[in-house]
Amino acid sequence: MGSVLAVSARRGHHFSKTPSLSIRLLRGLGVAGDAHMGETVKHRSRVRRDPTQPNLRQVHLIHAGLFDELRGKGFVVRPADLGENVTTSGIDLLALPSGTRLHLGTSAVVEITGLRNPCIQIDTFQKGLMAATLDKDADGNLIRKAGVMGIVISDGDIRPGDAIRVELPAGPHRPLQPV
Numbered sequence: 001m002g003s004v005l006a007v008s009a010r011r012g013h014h015f016s017k018t019p020s021l022s023i024r025l026l027r028g029l030g031v032a033g034d035a036h037m038g039e040t041v042k043h044r045s046r047v048r049r050d051p052t053q054p055n056l057r058q059v060h061l062i063h064a065g066l067f068d069e070l071r072g073k074g075f076v077v078r079p080a081d082l083g084e085n086v087t088t089s090g091i092d093l094l095a096l097p098s099g100t101r102l103h104l105g106t107s108a109v110v111e112i113t114g115l116r117n118p119c120i121q122i123d124t125f126q127k128g129l130m131a132a133t134l135d136k137d138a139d140g141n142l143i144r145k146a147g148v149m150g151i152v153i154s155d156g157d158i159r160p161g162d163a164i165r166v167e168l169p170a171g172p173h174r175p176l177q178p179v
Helices: 043-051 063-074 121-125
Strands: 002-011 018-020 024-025 059-065 086-089 101-104 110-117 134-136 143-144 149-152 156-158 163-167
Touching: 002 024, 024 143, 024 149, 059 110, 121 143
Parallel strands: 059 086
Antiparallel strands: 002 018, 002 086, 002 163, 024 156, 059 149, 101 110, 101 163, 110 149, 134 143
C-alpha cells in the first residue's frame, strides 16, 4: 500500500501546477478546476490534432522516487513542478499494468491509461531535464519515467497522507504505453 505525498491543480495551461491541501476528482472528467479536466483531450497539441479524442490524461501521477533520482543528477524538482496532480510514495507506478485502478483516500478511484510522454517543455523548465526523465533498457528500448496518466472512475477528495490501494486488472496484463 502506498500513500499520497502531495496534490496539485491549476487553471490555465501552465507547465507546473499549484500545490494544494486537497483536490477533488470528478468521475469521467478529472481534477476539479484543473486545465486538463474534461471528457475530451485538453493538452493543446492533442486538441490541435483532434479535439474529439477521449481524454485519457485526466490525472497525472508521479512517484516521489523520481525527484530523488533527479536530485542525484543535479536537478531541483519538487511536487507539482512537473505538472502532476498527485505525487505518490511507496508504489512503483511505472511497473503497473494498463488498467490498474488506484483507490485514493476514502472514495476516489483512478484507472491508469498509460505513461506520460514527456515533451520539450520539460527542458524549458530546466535544461536537460527531459533527457534525465528518459532512459534505455538493456535491449535499447526507451523508458519513460515522468509518471503515469489516468482517468477518474469514482469521485472523491484526496489529500497528502491519504492511503493508496492498488487493484490490478484481470490478466493478462498489458504493459503501460505512452498516452
